[in-house]
Amino acid sequence: MSESIENPEEKCYNKKDLVFYRIYDRKEWFKVEFIEQLINGLNLGSIYALMALGYTMVYGIAKMLNFAHGDIIMVGAYTLSVAVSSLKFPPALAIIVSMAVCSLLGVVVEKIAYKPLRNASPLTVLITAIGVSYFLQSLALLIFGSNQRKVESVISVKPMKIGSIDITGESAVTIGVTIIIMICLTLFINKTKTGRAMLAVSEDKGAAQLMGVNVNKTISITFAIGSALAAVAGVLFTSSYGFVGPYTGSLPGIKAFVAAVLGGIGSVPGAMLGGILLGIIESLAKAYISTQLADAIVFGVLIVVLLVKPTGLLGKKRMEKV
Numbered sequence: 001m002s003e004s005i006e007n008p009e010e011k012c013y014n015k016k017d018l019v020f021y022r023i024y025d026r027k028e029w030f031k032v033e034f035i036e037q038l039i040n041g042l043n044l045g046s047i048y049a050l051m052a053l054g055y056t057m058v059y060g061i062a063k064m065l066n067f068a069h070g071d072i073i074m075v076g077a078y079t080l081s082v083a084v085s086s087l088k089f090p091p092a093l094a095i096i097v098s099m100a101v102c103s104l105l106g107v108v109v110e111k112i113a114y115k116p117l118r119n120a121s122p123l124t125v126l127i128t129a130i131g132v133s134y135f136l137q138s139l140a141l142l143i144f145g146s147n148q149r150k151v152e153s154v155i156s157v158k159p160m161k162i163g164s165i166d167i168t169g170e171s172a173v174t175i176g177v178t179i180i181i182m183i184c185l186t187l188f189i190n191k192t193k194t195g196r197a198m199l200a201v202s203e204d205k206g207a208a209q210l211m212g213v214n215v216n217k218t219i220s221i222t223f224a225i226g227s228a229l230a231a232v233a234g235v236l237f238t239s240s241y242g243f244v245g246p247y248t249g250s251l252p253g254i255k256a257f258v259a260a261v262l263g264g265i266g267s268v269p270g271a272m273l274g275g276i277l278l279g280i281i282e283s284l285a286k287a288y289i290s291t292q293l294a295d296a297i298v299f300g301v302l303i304v305v306l307l308v309k310p311t312g313l314l315g316k317k318r319m320e321k322v
Helices: 015-062 069-086 091-117 122-144 169-191 193-203 205-210 215-241 250-263 268-288 294-308
Strands: 160-162 165-167
Touching (some): 015 193, 015 250, 015 268, 069 091, 069 215, 193 205, 205 215, 250 294, 268 294
Antiparallel strands (some): 160 165
């Protein structure tokens, strides 16, 4: 009867074979870990990309920075949690409700807080956006308390294994959904009447209005779409990380703004590229450098890119009449 060998190292008949086996094993382990970290980066980067799309659409069309965008993500996550846990909605219906609530909130915020400041200075709009952000955080704090709330994942896709690489269902769905949304958004902007109106307003509001474009309606639609994307990002974020709190959207919102600037603020493909790159950089920095320095590295990369190419990776220089 043949004797089974439990330890692979027992197969090595001399010291040279043993050293070769250990080096090969370490290389394989490093390669698998590196690919898994890239997948984690794509997962995180996809969430940043969805958030960044909201920033870049609003800036490209309304020429303002909506720093309350991260907190709309938090509202979407809380809406999902309440719909699933308290109201017992099916996951699909809960996601639709979350998107509807965030879209409505985006339009209301635009009408109440931003529309009266349409001709105000950028600093005034920026201060107002920060005020809206703190208002939403405080409201969530009063309603739900300061403790983080556990959220069950609404993604029921089973984990996949490709060779030695493990891919969670949340990662696969997040990456796939982001790609689909990116394609649909690009087609919407370039092929539909509303999308072409958005392009016209982004180029010249005055000329677009003279050509019959309803500028106020176009900006409201932009806020609605951006806020719906924020809701999707909130759903994917809570499904991946399993919690939501009053300040859940703060740091991811800032990083999404960094992603939008990195890719080129105002550019939809730039927001996608910036988000993916930011997620990969953050994931690799946490895995191979330091979890404490990861955020500093992310912002450091932004500084370097802006020093080399101030308009961002896919941004374009624009001449403005003064």
